[in-house]
Amino acid sequence: MIDTLERLLAEGMETEVLEFKTAERTFQADKLGKYFSALSNEANLANKSCAWLIFGVNDDRGIVGTQITDQTLNEYKREIANSTSPTSNFIKIYRVDVKDKQVLMFQIPPASKGVLTSWKSHYYGRDGESLGALNIEELERIIRQNIAFDWSAKTIDNATIEDLSAEAIVLAREQFLTKNPNLATEINLWNNAKFLDKSKVTIKGKITNTAILLLGEPESEHFINPAVAKITWILKDKDNLEKDYEHFSCPLLANIDNVYAKIRNLKYRYLPEETLFPEQTNQFDPYIIREALNNCIAHQDYTLGGKINVVEREDGILTFINSGGFIPESIEKVLEVDAPETCYRNPFLADAMVGLGMIDTIGSGIKKMFKLQEDKFFPLPIYNLGDNKVKVKIIGKVLDVNYARRLAQSKNDLTLQEIILLDKVAKHLPLLNTEVKVLRRKKLIEGRKPNFHISSFIAESTGGKSVYIKHKGIDNDYCQKMILDFLKKFKNGRRQDFEEMLLDKLPDVLNKQQKRNKVRNNLQSLKKQKLIEPYGKLWKMSKPKS
Structure with a gap:
């Protein structure tokens, strides 16, 4: 490995498949991942068996050494495995002693034929010594490798x-x-x-x-x-x-x-x-x-x-x-x-x-x-296109909030893209801000991010009003009225009492913890309005001021 290091140092300059870093004590894992993606993709394009990232060498090719520990190297490996796609890692990491100083040599595999190496869903490349996004020409060249053969x-x-x-x-x-x-x-x-x-x-x-x-x-x-x-x-x-x-x-x-x-x-x-x-x-x-x-x-x-x-x-x-x-x-x-x-x-x-x-x-x-x-x-x-695989999931049943199917057959002028977005709402999948704007513009959804539900307009046009109410749930005003009515009748109550009374009436788009938070928030709202007061773990109606 000393011979390999001397050969790399002798090349005189960094290339698309060779990078030197001082990294005397530490190196950011995120930046390491970007270099891994870039060097891997460039090794593929250069038809190299590997690329090299060397720690403990300065810009003048002088050996300064690095104190990065084996524990840190193991953390680097975990980060690379968790955030590269398809999942990859170093071929090997060599620790080499040179003049009483340690140099780390990271051997990086080339991207597989026809498959780009990404770091946190982004593709990186090299332009000489510079690190940046892989350019379109190189990206397409890798993608089409399998097609050419x-x-x-x-x-x-x-x-x-x-x-x-x-x-x-x-x-x-x-x-x-x-x-x-x-x-x-x-x-x-x-x-x-x-x-x-x-x-x-x-x-x-x-x-x-x-x-x-x-x-x-x-x-x-x-x-x-x-x-x-x-x-x-x-x-x-x-x-x-x-x-x-x-x-x-x-x-x-x-x-x-x-x-x-x-x-x-x-x-x-x-x-x-x-x-x-x-x-x-x-x-x-x-x-x-x-x-x-x-x-x-x-x-x-x-x-x-x-x-x-x-x-x-x-x-x-x-x-x-x-x-x-x-x-x-x-x-x-x-x-x-x-x-x-x-x-x-x-x-x-x-x-x-x-x-x-x-x-x-x-x-x-x-x-x-x-x-x-x-x-x-x-x-x-549902198409999942990660990890160099294509996964297609077909669901053979109706989901609770799936009004998009009925609306698609009605006379409402919906595009396929809008139906796909409504389908995401039905599956409780996250929406981009641009997608939210598209659906709100047509009054197709209600609620606050991320807990959207199909709007009353959809429910009315499909005859699904009762199911719509189930997903919309009771509003804050009605929720607070129920709490006040409970305290007027029973004089006091624990938070658990209010949760038992309200949880099944709150929107189905909320999970259990979100529903509990909503009960807590309504109790705090009534307290701020000085309508109720806490007594230890109990809540009671506020005493009228004399």
């Missing part, structure tokens, strides 16, 4: 058509014919080798990674190692404890039906007083299940060696998880742009799946998922 089109020299499932090929023919009925006569004349080429599963008779994924025999999975062709279905109870599971390997074309069959798509019965609802419906629309599952297969980053997970919870929640970043960057972009995505991670695989009727490329699949949930008055799909 199409793993799904790679051919396998020692694999043959015998390594594919005969049953899966028959199913592929049926689905290809359904997609292309005008080719019915020709398809019947094609042998299997020609059909596989025509359906873009193989390339000039050579078996591809796509062919193994979709049509391979289970034992042929080894051809794509370290990638895996695997979908795992997991059943959990409402407390998130695992109750059952099953693994499904290739051929994925055939096993999609088997995964679908494992999902207990129960009937959901609407509340009887909600007369606008049909009596019952499936918790999960079959189209949504298949679309989400096929999207996982099409967009999985197989170079990461992960499997696809389908997690079913008994309380009506279904989650689909695949490895790899979300190439369109945000779900809002997909919903707003009325056109298909121009770039795919696995274009060869995507083309094959289109030909076999598994997915389409007109950009409407995700929009249709949102529309189907909206039509059933169920919460909209």
Whole structure:
């Protein structure tokens, strides 16, 4: 390591992948995280095996030493692990003695191919010696690394058509014919080798990674190692404890039906007083299940060696998880742009799946998922795009404050964006100030941040007045009137008495502690008005002044 340090010192100047810091006694963890992100991203762009951050060296490349302790280094490691995405850390930290002075050498890994290293959700880079935000050109260059190399089109020299499932090929023919009925006569004349080429599963008779994924025999999975062709279905109870599971390997074309069959798509019965609802419906629309599952297969980053997970919870929640970043960057972009995505991670695989009727490329699949949930008055799909994974959560039931579904079918002129924002209110998710302004401008929400609820305007237009009152709760004036009436009748009362009387009448959007705080605040308000007084732990009506 002394040789490595001398080599780095000899380079004469800092570069995008090399930084020296004095750091004699300490160094800010947040700044260290920014350097970690920047050096990691730059190492990727420079095609380096690592980057270096050196403590104990001044600007003149003189060894000054550092007194940073092992305990502090462990704290640095925890910070890096907690605040980088995808979760990362130093390859190693070396403590080197040079002329009775200690130098710390932080070896930083390059960002993974196609995946940016972020620090607290921001991407950093280097411009020479300067630290700053990663520029757009470099950001896009990293994102498109996986696209430039199409793993799904790679051919396998020692694999043959015998390594594919005969049953899966028959199913592929049926689905290809359904997609292309005008080719019915020709398809019947094609042998299997020609059909596989025509359906873009193989390339000039050579078996591809796509062919193994979709049509391979289970034992042929080894051809794509370290990638895996695997979908795992997991059943959990409402407390998130695992109750059952099953693994499904290739051929994925055939096993999609088997995964679908494992999902207990129960009937959901609407509340009887909600007369606008049909009596019952499936918790999960079959189209949504298949679309989400096929999207996982099409967009999985197989170079990461992960499997696809389908997690079913008994309380009506279904989650689909695949490895790899979300190439369109945000779900809002997909919903707003009325056109298909121009770039795919696995274009060869995507083309094959289109030909076999598994997915389409007109950009409407995700929009249709949102529309189907909206039509059933169920919460909209929830996309979580962190940790270099795509997680899609589908909720197969009505939430307590979910008026957005009914309003979407009324004659009120709501945009999809406004429906999405109302859905966030229904899920008690935080709103940005700009989003609050949009909803307030149309009188769609009431309440104070962060405890918003659907407005009375919505409740009136949907017939949900009683549920609206439940979520709005009683106001402060009525709350204080109830406290005064209690004291007039019973002479005194403890705070616990008032909580028992009021908690279930306060807004449902408040949690228990917030409700207790509201009771306390109303007691203090009455005290300031000199209407009540504390006597130890008791409250009594104030004595009238003589």
